[in-house]
Amino acid sequence: MFLSPRWIAVLLAGLIATLVVAFLSFVPGVDITMLFVAGVSSLIISFFGIYYTIDLLVFQEVNNIYKTIRKLKIKDFDISKKKLIINVNPLKKLNTEISDYVEKKQAEINELKRMETFRREFLADVSHELKTPIFAAQGFIHTLLDGAKDDPVVSTRFLQKAAKSLDGLDALVRDLVVLTQVETGELKMQFIIVDMINVINDIIEQLENKAQKRGVSIKIKPKDLKECLVIADPQRINQVMTNFVDNAIKYGRDNGKVLIEFEEAKNAWQISVEDDGPGIPKEHLSRIFERFYRVDKSRSRETGGTGLGLAIVKHILNAHNSTISVSSKIDKGTRFSFSLKKA
Numbered sequence: 504m505f506l507s508p509r510w511i512a513v514l515l516a517g518l519i520a521t522l523v524v525a526f527l528s529f530v531p532g533v534d535i536t537m538l539f540v541a542g543v544s545s546l547i548i549s550f551f552g553i554y555y556t557i558d559l560l561v562f563q564e565v566n567n568i569y570k571t572i573r574k575l576k577i578k579d580f581d582i583s584k585k586k587l588i589i590n591v592n593p594l595k596k597l598n599t600e601i602s603d604y605v606e607k608k609q610a611e612i613n614e615l616k617r618m619e620t621f622r623r624e625f626l627a628d629v630s631h632e633l634k635t636p637i638f639a640a641q642g643f644i645h646t647l648l649d650g651a652k653d654d655p656v657v658s659t660r661f662l663q664k665a666a667k668s669l670d671g672l673d674a675l676v677r678d679l680v681v682l683t684q685v686e687t688g689e690l691k692m693q694f695i696i697v698d699m700i701n702v703i704n705d706i707i708e709q710l711e712n713k714a715q716k717r718g719v720s721i722k723i724k725p726k727d728l729k730e731c732l733v734i735a736d737p738q739r740i741n742q743v744m745t746n747f748v749d750n751a752i753k754y755g756r757d758n759g760k761v762l763i764e765f766e767e768a769k770n771a772w773q774i775s776v777e778d779d780g781p782g783i784p785k786e787h788l789s790r791i792f793e794r795f796y797r798v799d800k801s802r803s804r805e806t807g808g809t810g811l812g813l814a815i816v817k818h819i820l821n822a823h824n825s826t827i828s829v830s831s832k833i834d835k836g837t838r839f840s841f842s843l844k845k846a
């Protein structure tokens with residue numbers, strides 16, 4: 504504050520006035536009134552003179568910098584000309600603003616670099632995932648063309664295998680499309696009243712075969728719950744529940760149990776899907792929501808998973824203003840929970 508143009512002007516003007524008065528007091532014939540008038544007038548004149556000189560010099564420079572900034576059309580700046588003029592120390596203010604701007608830009612650059620790495624990794628992952636089923640199908644078809652087609656038993660088996668690989672490819676591409684759409688916000692949610700009991704019954708029916716093959720039993724708790732009305736996008740919430748139940752069957756244990764639990768809170772229903780499988784090690788728990796992330800890569804691929812399921816689920820639930828919580832104990836099982844607004 505004391506280094507502001509105003510205070511510098513006051514100090515210098517005071518000094519000049521004192522010198523003038525001191526000098527005049529040695530001149531014979533100068534009385535006290537004259538000394539007073541000379542002191543006050545030199546104080547006022549030098550104050551304004553100095554003040555406007557400093558002001559002019561400082562603001563000329565500030566204005567130049569300001570014009571340069573304006574030319575750059577940087578919207579991020581929180582500077583208005585008026586704000587600078589009334590500021591006691593405009594250079595300091597400008598300096599703070601520029602430092603803030605540099606910090607902001609640095610954060611943006613870091614974010615862009617992070618995105619770039621992410622994009623590169625994503626592209627590598629996608630190509631890798633696409634390669635696997637394409638190569639498999641290609642292999643089977645070439646073997647058929649090379650002569651295997653003449654053996655009806657072998658040709659059927661190879662065609663079935665090629666078809667399975669292509670089905671996997673189709674599922675992968677479809678998942679990628681959905682993921683891109685939810686991420687870019689292109690996929691608009693249609694929120695309506697949905698009965699989650701109906702949703703879950705449909706899913707159980709769909710996954711019945713898969714569960715039976717592993718001897719997995721699926722139970723709903725409370726058993727006699729008639730309805731569970733929530734606000735959700737029916738198709739998307741079906742996709743969420745399907746992935747949770749499908750994972751519980753796939754990654755649970757043989758002859759295991761899957762429990763789908765509904766808990767009523769004041770404004771929401773909490774829905775959980777729990778299995779009694781091998782669980783997920785702690786170090787993987789925070790990463791399973793990343794695209795293509797699989798705890799046991801070979802086992803997941805064997806079961807046909809691409810590792811996109813939970814990434815999609817996370818985005819869909821985000822769009823429902825809901826977050827997923829997951830808890831898992833090795834050899835005890837895994838539990839995924841989320842809440843949906845009551846209808």
Ligand SMILES: Nc1ncnc2c1ncn2[C@@H]1O[C@H](COP(=O)(O)OP(=O)(O)OP(=O)(O)O)[C@@H](O)[C@H]1O
Pocket residue numbers: 678746750751754755778780781782783791796797798799803807808809810811812813814837
């Ligand atoms: N209930 C579970 N028990 C143990 N591990 C699980 C469970 N659910 C998910 N995981 C682990 O998390 C990983 C990611 O699951 P996610 O649903 O995203 O992929 P996926 O099921 O392998 O493939 P997709 O869902 O695309 O078919 C799985 O590969 C698996 O390793």
Ligand SMILES: [Mg+2]
Pocket residue numbers: 746749750808812813
């Ligand atoms: Mg899955």
